[in-house]
Amino acid sequence: MIACCRFDAEVLQPTFAEYPDLSLELEGLHAGESTPFRLVFWARGVPAADLDASLADDPTVEDVRRLATTAEAPLYRTIHPGDLPAVSIYNAAIEHDALLLAAISDGEGWDVRFRIPDRDALSALCERCRDLGVRVDVTSIHDRDEATCYGFGLTPSQREIVTLAWNRGYFSVPRETTLASLANELDISQQAASERLRRGLWVLVSNTVCERDADGTADRQ
Template identity: 30%
Template sequence: MAIEATFTATEGEFPLAAVFGDFPGTQIELDRVVPTDGAIIPYFWIEDADIATIDMSNVAHPGIHDIRVIDTVHGNAFIRIDWDFEYESILTAILETEVELISAIGTQANWTFDIRAEEQEAISQFHTYCKEHEIPVELTQLHALSPLRSGHEYDLTDAQREILTLAYTRGYYDSPRQLPQQALADELGITRQAVAARLKRGTRRLIASTLIALDE
């Protein structure tokens, strides 16, 4: 059974903490990790960063060989980091165990890593690896993957599934709301009152079939 787990690590224990010295209010998100001979090359996005200040002159850490900007998109910098494979970190733990990195997002306060494995034993091996190599991480969430379900499995009627799907794709649930109920009614050729009723009943059935069922 596939398992997903979330771990957190304080920024002071992760080599990229050095980057926050220049960008204390930003967020860094891992894009992907490319293993090569003797090195780990992770690609990251840095939000709202001054790219002129992103280079090795401002980043001093034994786990980083080089850092450079690859591209910028809407004020966010896409950077490449040549990582020292010999330096033990959470990235090393991921590559040395049978887990897959789903996402990694860091702020000045902490880093959050989501990983996936085919068996829970692999998650345990990853956690053990971190402990044995003094990589401080904390397991905050662990759960088995659930199969995707159709609307029928949630006990929704065709009309309820249609309105909920349409409302979601059209931005009805966005904040701020992108579409009023009347616009949904016009698109489906029904009254606004019918839209409101279907949304209410469909949402109620979804809650009963998911949150309430899980609690039970």
Template identity: 35%
Template sequence: MCVVLSLSIAPDEFQFGRIASTDADVRVQLANVVPGYQAPFTLFWVHGDERERFETRVREHDQVDGLRTVCESDESAQYSLQWDHQADEFVAATAETNAVVLDGSVDGGEWRFVLRFPDRDDLLAFHDRCRDLGIDFDVDQIESEAGCAHRTTSLTDEQREALLLALDAGYFDIPKQTTLTDLGDELGISQQAVSQRLNRAIRNCLHDYFHLPSA
């Protein structure tokens, strides 16, 4: 049975928190990443009017190799961060204990995370690992999810990769936050190939959702 942990942690308790901790008045929220395609804690949204100030402070951090704007609007922007995520002990602890980061955000105070673990043993391993590393956090809530197992779908790895990337980059937002060309550049394929891959992925998801036979 899956277990979901909601926790609060100070920015100075982990490296990514220190990188994203600036004097800019913004809200930072992690974006879901595509497993096997992007490293964890590399894509995130920044909301607020002082994004330029935030960018400057992050680029000046000695642990940052690069910061790239993926897409932006008047109110928010998504960034791709280049940094040594493996050196962050909190990030490493989530990976070592099979945690999935469902949500992570900060708005001028503590970071709040929602982590899902395959079972209680993994949750306890995460707790013990953080304690051994001297990482302090507050437990806000622990919930068991009897039905959290992923539904079996007919998506291919490539379709799932494209669909999650499009979702994270705001392709399905109104108005769109990115284009097929941008997605193709990220995936290393043509605009037409992205369009076909997304259409097949959406069709497969609809077939799975409505329990229809595969086409």
């Protein structure tokens, strides 16, 4: 079963408060008895030089390192105090065999997509979060196992073009690039780019904003 939830975790909130345009996409997360709570994420919307200083001063961060800087976004590794509720949430997720698939945050909580065995395990995880004083909202549940997809239901090619369109300003008003330009960068036809982007947006919306029924059809009411 695939579940999407929003967690009101306090991790990196001081940095988000300083930069309202900041958005993060989780690349990796790990915590254990001998390993501190560690996040690896891509950061967008803030110059890396500014973000370096803010993360270093963030009281929820014990250590930070910029691992890479690409044309699209810098990649960071942060280590956090072991007594944060987020650590207990992560441990509870492991106890209930929840596998993290993707997580993003714009400062208004963390939107997390994970695979979990069943609804009983999901209910137990949510109850544990409430015991820790962390609000969690289940935004969607999909009983259908879409094994070929990852992230928020996107295939690798769909994720590639949606990300490229975002980074090149295709969704900006006014637009900063064209569909033909996106197709040229991906070395595909404009028609193929149009179909791939349209399918990707449909999957993204159906897996985040709109509910899906068990047969995979979207509720359009």
